[in-house]
Amino acid sequence: MNDRIEISSIIRKRTLGLTLVLGAASFAFAQQKVNVSGKIVDKQNQAVPYASVTFGNKANKQFSDATLTDEKGGFEIGLVPGNYDVTIEAIGYKKITSNRQISNAGNLGNLTVESESSGPLSKTQDIQGVTIVATTKPVKVEIDKKTYDVKSDLTAIGGNLQDVLQNVPSVSVDPDGTVSMRGSSNVKFLVNGKPSALLGIDDGANALQSIPADQIDRIEVITNPSAKFDASGTAGILNIILKKTTKMGFNGSVVGTLGYLPRTSLNTNLSWKKGNLTWFLNGGGGYTESKGKNWTDAVYSVYPNYPDANGTQFLQRGYQSTESKNFFKNYNGSAGMVYDLNANNSVNASVTLRRFESESNSPVTYTDYLTDNTIATGYRNSTGNNSNNGIQGDFGFDHKFDDKGQNLSFSLSLQRNDSDSQSLIDQNYRQKSLQDKLNQNTLSKSLVGKIDYELPIGEQSMFNVGYKIDANKNDYSFNVLRNIGDGFSTIGVEPYNNNTNYSELINAAYIQFKSKINNFGYQVGLRDELSNITINYQNLSGTDNINDKKKNYNNLFPSVFLSYDLGKNNQFLLNYSRRISRPRSWFLVPYMSFNDSQNIFKGNADLNPSYIDSFELGYNLSKKKFTLNPVVYFKRENDDVKMALAFVNGTFITQPMNLGVDQRIGLDLNYSYDPFSWWKIMGEFDLYQYKTTGDYYYSSEDPNDPNQTIQNHVSFDGKGNSARIRMSNTFKIDKTFNIQLQGNYRAAQIEGANDNKAMYFVNLGATKTIWKGDGTIAFNIQDIFNTRSRNVIQTGNGFTRESFMQWSPRQFSLSLTYRFKQGEKVDQPKRKKDINANDQGGEDQGPPM
Structure with missing residues (x-):
């Protein structure tokens, strides 16, 4: 029951914060805002997705704003420079508040929240009916x-990597399994950022059929890789990220x-x-x-x-x-x-x-x-x-x-x-x-x-x-x-x-x-x-x-x-x-x-x-x-x-x-x-x-x-x-x-x-x-x-x-x-x-x- 009250409080505060911003739009819009970003993580440095992050301006509440973190725990928001109380609330974590002086655009780094003590499984049942709406894009x-x-592709369910790649931007797959990027077949494959035995040493369709689509979370398409990546592969890099638990x-x-x-x-x-x-x-x-x-x-x-x-x-x-x-x-x-x-x-x-x-x-x-x-x-x-x-x-x-x-x-x-x-x-x-x-x-x-x-x-x-x-x-x-x-x-x-x-x-x-x-x-x-x-x-x-x-x-x-x-x-x-x-x-x-x-x-x-x-x-x-x-x-x-x-x-x-x-x-x-x-x-x-x-x-x-x-x-x-x-x-x-x-x-x-x-x-x-x-x-x-x-x-x-x-x-x-x-x-x-x-x-x- 307490969780329901806490969730309702989060939603009310989020709604109130947005209402304040919208109600004072004509005033705040005239102020020069700076973009501030950051990431919410737990004690194990794992991302906390869909957390509520509220910035309360201590001098003028009309400059207050709030946002939700994305699926990777990241957030970005435009704020008028000033002194803010930053409040982070997430289901399953303790509420924390800290003070930050916002003067220039920048990254606040990682903000850490502490997990609440584990309760019985009935706690899960109490929160199943709550829906928080966010916007996700396939690319x-x-x-x-x-x-x-990959979750956006219904045609690949039950298939393999070859089926998934047919709908990936900038990528084409020939009938024999040859993969090309923007017309060039010199593609470098990585799994979780490195070469993998999952792809074996086969060429073409045999290699692509070895990874089930159900194990793939997303695919990174890197047509112009940075210096951090291998220089091999003139067409670019396809980095296959497998699913992991959060x-x-x-x-x-x-x-x-x-x-x-x-x-x-x-x-x-x-x-x-x-x-x-x-x-x-x-x-x-x-x-x-x-x-x-x-x-x-x-x-x-x-x-x-x-x-x-x-x-x-x-x-x-x-x-x-x-x-x-x-x-x-x-x-x-x-x-x-x-x-x-x-x-x-x-x-x-x-x-x-x-x-x-x-x-x-x-x-x-x-x-x-x-x-x-x-x-x-x-x-x-x-x-x-x-x-x-x-x-x-x-x-x-x-x-x-x-x-x-x-x-x-x-x-x-x-x-x-x-x-x-x-x-x-x-x-x-x-x-x-x-x-x-x-x-x-x-x-x-x-x-x-x-x-x-x-x-x-x-x-x-x-x-x-x-x-x-x-x-x-x-x-x-x-x-x-x-x-x-x-x-x-x-x-x-x-x-x-x-x-x-x-x-x-x-x-x-x-x-x-x-x-x-x-x-x-x-x-x-x-x-x-x-x-x-x-x-x-x-x-x-x-x-x-x-x-x-x-x-x-x-x-x-x-x-x-x-x-x-x-x-x-x-x-x-x-x-x-x-x-x-x-x-x-x-x-x-x-x-x-x-x-x-x-x-x-x-x-x-x-x-x-x-x-x-x-x-x-x-x-x-x-x-x-x-x-x-x-x-x-x-x-x-x-x-x-x-x-x-x-x-x-x-x-x-x-x-x-x-x-x-x-x-x-x-x-x-x-x-x-x-x-x-x-x-x-x-x-x-x-x-x-x-x-x-x-x-x-x-x-x-x-x-x-x-x-x-x-x-x-x-x-x-x-x-x-x-x-x-x-x-x-x-x-x-x-x-x-x-x-x-x-x-x-x-x-x-x-x-x-x-x-x-x-x-x-x-x-x-x-x-x-x-x-x-x-x-x-x-x-x-x-x-x-x-x-x-x-x-x-x-x-x-x-x-x-x-x-x-x-x-x-x-x-x-x-x-x-x-x-x-x-x-x-x-x-x-x-x-x-x-x-x-x-x-x-x-x-x-x-x-x-």
């Missing part, structure tokens, strides 16, 4: 990043999903927070089937430089098609704890396990149209399996020097990933009957250590400095054996057998300073990265020897961020950063593909890093019903790495090369609009102009002398305009039922020799809250019209090839979420229930990392 814009709230007592949720093809999963998030100790246990697994469809249609000459070679029969057209079936099993689990040694020191530790299994069956049919008007057919069938095991251990220590924001943090991460695959390939093609075995193993080990220090300087400034060591070792083994009648041997397939050992050591240090002068804010930083890379090639056959490589380079990476506030939630942003793209380790491996002998991926031992200069000018306007965030950007990447395609002796060979310069300028417009309380609109429009220039050489057999080779030169100058458009509409049918319709469109674009055709798809999601908010039923359809596919036309010296690829057809699923909770502060999600049409009950579980 939050900060000076150096955008943050996407509630006392035992809390958790279980999510089960059933779907077609089929698609099943079961995931749970459990946590316990009591006193100085918080622990968590997350885990789950799933089974998925997919059906892929691929075809290529090529018109070419075997000897393009000698089309009239006497006595040579060469193909004029070749067509091949595949309808594959893939089976995936995924398991992951994380456990850890955070312990507060005292008010200023805390330690955390966690371990993550991951296992991914897959089976595939990929039959290929060949149809060749020969020059003598005859047709030759053949087939190729590949059956295989893959297993990927990952383990990661993390340890961290945090020290708070004082309550003004001076902090020191240390973290250490050890990771190991082991991927092993086998394939059996039967082929009857070009009058040859072959049977091959393919074995591939990748072992990856890494150590990442970080130390960061932050020091507030006055009320407006922050100084950061840090160091990071990143050591990686990848061992690749690629082995192809051919059945020669009396057993399997390397005879006939010698060039494809190799072992490669890749070692990388990166030492990095950064310094960064952030401050604000009236309405002008700035952040400058400098990062230095020293890279030492060693590559040891051990070719089993000895027929394609490559000299070992050592690559050492030291680079400086500056970053500058400027902002100017026109008013609250109304500002201009200007930034610049320089970044690097180191060649992916498996790009340097001689061979890592043999599934299709007519289409080979070949590594390039001579790849060098690419460097990019990136500029952005943005505007951010956030109102109650709408937000607008247009960004004009310019990027120029030198020694750009792209896939070069060559037709050599009847085989298409794809190889990464430093091709030249990639330059683009564009307008990326993100927006949200709530025309009515039951209708929310969120979307993005990215229009850009691109220009790609470069050239490359490749060798092929001389048709007049098989013992000689000739050099072929390919140059390109691709330019044009392209666009990406996405929009989601969310409809609140009633307080418990929501529907979301999401559309995506990507226009055509030419990159080097690749002419990528337009692509579009539409998703649908719906949720129904049940069991008095403890449960949610969700239904979604991915790719309603079955249009999500990739179509590319490639043109080169003597050939034109069109390719089509659909990773998986239309899918739908039904999910059930059950939330169980007890203890203090479990009422917090209920405060937000009537605010967000996409609210799923507000579970906030997961690793506090």
